[in-house]
Amino acid sequence: MIGPVSSISSSASSADSYEPGKFRERKRCLDLRSKILLTEEGSRFYLDRKLGLHEFNVEDGKTHFGFKVKSLDIPWLRRLLLANFVERAEFPVRDLGSVKNEIGDIARLVVFSLLYGDFRSSVYVRTLDSEIIRRWNRLHPHNAVDTKKSLFPGELRNTLSSKGDAIKAIKKEIFLPIYRTISVDARKTPEDHRRLYHFVNELLNYLDPLTYFILLGSPVEERQILEKFISEKIYSAIERVDLADYLALMVLELMGAAERSTLIELLGNDVRPSEIRLRLENPETRRTLLSSLPTGLSSAMVWNLSRRWSPLGHWRYRLRLSLYDGSSDFEDTKRLFEERGRLSVEDRNLQEFYEQGTGPYGDDGLGWYYLSFIGEACQEMGVSFVATVREQPGKGTAAVHLTLQL
Incomplete structure (x- = not known):
């Protein structure tokens, strides 16, 4: 039985006009x-509902199910990510300039999905340690609630549907x-x-x-302990929120460098280095090269x-983001990585790095400097980062792999 929540403080100032759900996601469809490619759970969800899926054959030799789309609905992709239905996603780019904002948006989106997943799973594991769940598991050993099985999700939602005001009070x-x-x-x-x-609202x-x-059914003291834990996890997520912008900016710089390398190779060896930038910034030349x-x-x-279950008793979320180019200058890419991707950034911030850049047709090394910056930032945030x-x-082309693990 869910207990009353009359003890929740009502002393918050009326000026604090927090309303759960106030922000609404703006629907967008990206060209x-x-x-x-879906996870096994995601594939099963759609196949059980007789919804058509595309079959993919990938490097592991297995058949994977998923979607092949001409345009990308961001709210739909976000729902897939939050449900842990996405195992792999591929975004081929012909002309980065035409989809630059879109690439930045989806790079941010996948980082936020990691933050949401880490927050939700950490709080869920802590919830399982509550007296209510321990008592339930003692009385129902064959129907115990654990990290893989919740407490009758359908009935749970029905029960909570009449407690909207109480839940809103807890969120506030x-x-x-x-x-x-x-x-x-x-x-x-x-x-x-x-x-x-908006971010904190979405986490809650x-x-x-x-x-x-x-939270609704616990005694006051136990509820406050769990609320404190939730608050601590929110602060931890806030400390990591800038990671989304860092990664998006670095992805754009490195993809810009990859595109530039590909187009320079198409220009040929007859073009003098001093003329490369002028040629690539010429719209007609650029269209010809892209075609x-x-x-x-x-x-x-x-x-x-x-994601994998850690011996420490929680889920660990992992993202491997790979960037590919179409040139055959692997050795040059490796050299830049070795020279600039492992420097100490000391006290310089990301804006200072950006201001040192020379634009999309200038120094390709800027994106590699970002590797040093994001590496040190991740270390401060307690996030594992490997580049x-x-x-x-068989191709001679370079692939840059960026791995984040929470």
């Missing part, structure tokens, strides 16, 4: 051809102290505050229904997503 009790802390941070702009408001909305069931791409692509971005450069077998 970007994509391949989405957790949210307000966090947002007050965010609001007094002078380093943040008004836009930063708005984004963080994304919690497993079982968590709210336990003559051997594979029709100048670069590509590929995600590989996974490698590999030669694609």
Whole structure:
């Protein structure tokens, strides 16, 4: 039986006009051809509903199911990611300039999906340690609730549907102290505050229904302990939120460098180095080069997503983001990686790195400097980050692999 929540504080100032769900996701459809390969769980979800899926044969020799789309619906992709239905996604690019914003958006999206997943699973595991769940598992050993099995999801949602006001009060009790802390941070702009408001709101909305069931039914002291844990995990996620922008900017720089290398190779050896930038910035020359791409692509971005159960008792989320180009200058790419991708950035910030850049047709090394920056930033955030450069077998082209693990 769910207990009352009358003890939840109602002393919050009326000026704190937090309303769960206030922000609504803006629907967008991106003009970007994509391949989405589903996890086993995602494939089973769609196949059980007799929905048509495309079959893919990939490097592991197995048949994978998924979608092959001409345009990408961002809210739909976001739902797939949050449900842990995406194992791999491929985004081939012919002309980066025409889809630059889109590539940046989906690079941010996949990082946010890691943050959401890590937050939700960490809180869920902590929820399982509540007295309500321990008592249930003692009484129902053959129907115990654990990390793989929740407590009758359908019935749980039906029970919570009549507790909307109480759940809103709990969200507000957790949210307000966090947002007050965010609001007094002078380093943040008004836009930063708005984004963080939305981010925290989304984290609370994304919690497993079982968590709210336990919060509603627990004694005051136990509920407050769980709320404190949730708040700590939200602060941890906030500390990592800039990772999305860092990775998106680095992806764009490295894909820009990959495209440039591909187009320079098409220009041929007769063009003097001093003329390369002028040639590539000429719209007519650029269109001609793009139309003559051997594979029709100048670069590509590929995600590989996974999660595994840690011996420490929680899920670890892993993203391997791979960037490919169409040139045959693997040795040059490797040299830049070795020279610039492992430097100490000391006290310089990302803006200073960006201001040192020379634009998309200038120094290809800027993206490699970002590797050093993001490596040190991840270390401070407690995020594992590994970058490698590999030669694609039989092609002589470079593949840059960026691996994040929470």
